[in-house]
Every structure is written in structure tokens, then in C-alpha cells.
Amino acid sequence: MKRKIRKQFKRKNKKCDREHAFAPPRDIYHKNKVLHKIDMPEKMIFPEDIKTLNSTLEELDCYRNKRHSHRISIDHRKMTVIDNASILLMTVGINSIFHGKKLIRNGKVSPPKLIDQRLAAIGYWDALCINPQKETIEEGQKYLKIDYRDGESIDNEFHYPIIDFFTGKDQILEKNKDELFDAIFEAMANSSEHAFVNFDGDKKIWFMGAYNEEEREIEFIFYDTGIGIFKSLETGRSKFVQNLYRLSRRIGRANTLRTLCRSNLSRYKDKNNNRGFGMIAFKNFIDTIKRDSSKDASLEVATDEFLYLTKNDSIIRLKSKIQGTFIRWSIKDLNVGV
Template identity: 25%
Template sequence: MSTKFYGKNIFKEKIDTFKPKSKKKDKYRSREELILYNRDRLFEKIDTPKNFSLITNPTETINFINQLEDRYLQEKEVFVNMKHVEYMDYSAVTMLLSVVFSFKERNIKFNGNFPNKLEYKKKLIDSGFFDCLKTKIDKTLEYKIGKENQIFTRANKEVNSELGLPVMIETSETVFGEKRTLKGLQRVLLELMHNTNNHAVLNRKGEKHWWLSVNHDKENKKVSFIFLDYGIGIFESLKNKPEEGKWEKLKSYISSLVNKDDNSTLLKLLLEGEIHMTVTGKPYRGKGLPGIRQAMQRNDISELKIVSNDVFSNVSNNIYTKLNNEFSGTFVSWEINSNNNNLQWIL
């Protein structure tokens, strides 16, 4: 049986309708009360955190995302209540985009409302968030959402070696006012795309999208990046490595750690290249996650932060924190500003 969602459907989701029989008690309710009553009957309402950010409020934001993932697995229709958001950044916007695509890909209805604060309402609109809600979603390999040189999000299932060039051109024009070569940016993008496959469950590589959101702040001449991989995360992927060869050495090394159950220590060692040395017996040569940290140390990128499983790390400030809950995947954010390395354009 089809049902009706009463009230303004701000997500523009097409919903089949019917007119329910009136009840005596309904005539004593105001129009606004009836709208809320019927909305809540049809969708399960989930409130976003007031501080909606994986960077500044990881625990509550991860809990919110995990609630959505649980409803997705149960194929339940969801109404996201954003009315009371007091702060929201692009980490939240990117995660919402990815969640909406997942729901729509399985034809599960997903709806919600705007934040009361105009600043965050505008941020959602500018991101192309509502445009994607009107887009037919299938199992396409690649999606592009938003406006280039403003807020632009790409989703793909494979390594796209050609992506770095257009992103570098757009970034350098925003930050430096002209085309400049940003070697570190291209290297970081490639390493993250490769890591998406490396951190996938065995025999399931290429099944899930990675998400790249590029946010241009022309007034302050900086560009911020968010890379989101809904795989199983760094530490869970290490557990799935085969019990042989170099991976056997890795697992023995992890078992020898004093705080072996504290993944924050493990992430620090991983980024610093210590684990690579243990597994291979050779110095780190610039690939993988340690290469991203090295790009930061060379001043190719700034403000590097990573969230994976139960760890939040502000890599730029050498802070690694164990969380009370787990994020199913890996989140990486960084920015490029006028103080970062750049070279004359030579292409």
C-alpha cells in the first residue's frame, strides 16, 4: 500500500500518495501537528548531532552515521532531522551525500529537513546535495555532483589516474590565481584511491564507491579536500591479511605491542613507516598512508586528519585518539593554501 508524506517535501523525493481516513482526534490538531504526526509515522526520524562534524565531534557523528547504516541494512525509510544543527562542515555534507546514494541505490526512501541556520542550509544547497536527491541512482561506476570550482564531489569504484590533473588545475587557480604544479596533491589522491582497494574485503574490491569532495574557498584562497572510503577501515583490513609471508610478521609485531588493543598507537606507527620496516625489512619508500604523512611534512598539504575504525588522528599536530565507537571505513581530510609548495606550470 502506498502512503502519503504530509508537508513540504524539501528533498524533492517522489512519493506515491493516498488520502487516509480522517479520525476524530485529528480535527483537534493544528496543521503543523498533523504534518509532524504523519511524517513520523512513515519515516523513522533520526536527529543529526548539533555539532555535525567528523572532525570536531567524531563520536556523536559516527554514532549518527552508524544509525543510518543500521536502517539501511534493515531497508527502513529514514527522515533526517537537521533543524537544530549549530555547526556543520563539509565532512558531514560528504557523508550525507554518500548515505543518500546508498539508500537510493537500493530504492529506500530517504528524506529530511533543512538546518534552521541559513549558513548551513546554503552549504547543503551549494554542495549539490538536493540535486542528487532528484537523480536516478543505479550501480554506476562514477558520479559527479556539484559545481566545479565551488564544491564538487566525485564518487568512483576504481583508481582514476586522470583525476589529479583537473583537480590540480582547479585548486591552483583558486589558491594562486593561475595554473601551478602541485605534485603532492596528485600523489595523495593516487595513494588514497589505491588504499581503497587495499583496504577492501578480499574478493570484494571495486564494489564500493570512494568519495572525493573538493571545496573551494576563494575568499581565503584555500581548497579543502575530503576523501571517504566506506570499506572496512585500516585496522580491520590488517586483520584480514593472509597468515603467511610478510603479513605473518606484521601480525606477530602487532601482538608484541604493549598497547596492542589501542589502534591509535598502531596508526601512528603505520603513518611513520615503522610497520613497513617491520614487515619488509626495508626503509619506507614513499607509498601508502606514510606517503600522505610525508606529503604533509614536505609542506605539500596542510591540516591532515584521518579517521578510521576507532581512531581519530590530527596528524598535523601529532595527536592520535582512541574513540569509543567505530567508523566503518576511512576518512581523510586536508587542505592546500598559499603557504604550501607549488611549482611553475610546465604541462
């Protein structure tokens, strides 16, 4: 009996000490950690709710730094209204806070069904979780899922799936393939060559797209979390960039952003043919679309605390700064319902 008891005792202890991928040793301090719940805002619409969005990310980052004594739960249950831009900004922010480490999705703190399905379709759960929500087809909506490219090594074929998605949607942009290519290529190239100069953070270039079949409306969003347009002017080495920086100090940041978005500066490039700030390609794409009387198009470019809109050629001062550079194109077919 003694031998049997000893044998059982040894087996039990041996089993407890065994390392296994599916049953890792328990964290003896897990129960002692404080569970901190972070509520996702009820409403997030860009740009009016950028301050709320940034506050949520700051709170999450604060408790992520205390992970040795805190467990974090990101509660989505109160979410009722969120637009595509806010979804992308929140995805990028959470991904950056956890340095690309995937999280675990808990169905108990998921948002209402319609929001949950939309987040799945748009690629929010895929980008952040190891156990994403199964995608369900959202009627009337199609998405170019949230994705990113390494800002330091962009492949030469990155633009093909993007262009195929937009030109294949009921032929809305079939006639404007070249202008679409120029705008996308310029956005990616600008970020790759200027956004991450002397930058130690996350060097990713994010994008996503959406097509509303019922409204026949297309939206494409492009975002990098680099140093931003104004900082890139300060760090530019060419005479052309230095002159732009001096100009920005004279006319102010708001007017500088407007100038960069609506002016063709390519003729001012220096002898080394340094690329950059070819942001006129963004607006040229919109202007080309608007020449067709059956379509409406708009562009938004945000960096630091400013947002430029082609509508009324206006500048909005954001309630909270945005890191890096944000670009959104929106195209709508005006013949819907006619």
C-alpha cells in the same frame, strides 16, 4: 441513459487501473503507515561529534528496515553548524543505508538558507536526491563536489579533475603538483586494493574538496567505507602484511596507525612487489608543503576508533567508531592579510 451510465462507469474504472509513469497507482496502505521524523543534529563537527552523527545514521537505518510500516522524514531544520567532513560522512552514510537509491527533497524540512545553499554547493543534495536544490554560488567558497568512484574498477584518469581543482586555486599548490598526485593516487590505490577484500558492502571511494577564497585555505577529504586499516592487516596474505599485523598486536592499534602514517615501509615489500600501506605518501605531501614558510598544512587519518593527526604527531581515540578509512588534508596560506 443506462447505456451512458455504463459507458461512464467503464471509462472511470479503466482510467483508475491504467498504469502511467506520472500517475502511478496509489499505495492503499500509505495513510496507515506511521510517519517517523528523524531530526538532523544541530551541530556536527568532526571528530568531536562523530558519536552524534553515527547515532543519527543508526536511527535512520533502523526505521529504513521498517519501511513496510513506516514513512521517514529526515528533518534538517535544526541544523546550524556542520563542517565539510561531517557533510561527506553523512552523505556516504545515507547513501549506503538506502543502497544508492535517490530520495525526494522536501523544502518544508530543509535547513536554514545559508546551510541549504552550502549543502547544494557542496553536492549533498545532488548525491542523495532526485530533485536537488538549485546550486547558488556561495561567496568566497568553491567546491570540488562530492563524488565517488567504483572501488573495483577505477579509471586511469580519475585524478585529473581533482588535481586541476586544487592547483588552479590562486596557484596555492601549483609547485606541488607531483606530491599532490602521489598522495591522491596512493589513497585511491590503497582503498581499491585493500579496503574491499572479502567485503560485501558498498564498494565506493568518496571524495570532495573545498577552497576558502577569503582565508586562502584548501581542504581535501577522501573516504572509503571498506574494512578499515587494521582489518586489512589481519586479512593480508603477504609476509610483509602478516608481520605488520603481528607488530600491531604488540604495540597496540594506536601506535600502529602512527607508524603506518609516518614511516616509509616500501623497502619491506615482498618479492611479489605487493603494494600497500604506502601511507607515507600522505604525510610526505604535508611535509613538502610545510617546507614553504608561507604555508601551513595538516593531515588527519581515521580508521575504527582512532584518529592520527600530524599536528603534534598525536592520536585521538574517537567517541564512536568510523567505518573504513577517512583521510583529510588541509593547507592554508599564512600570508593572508599581511
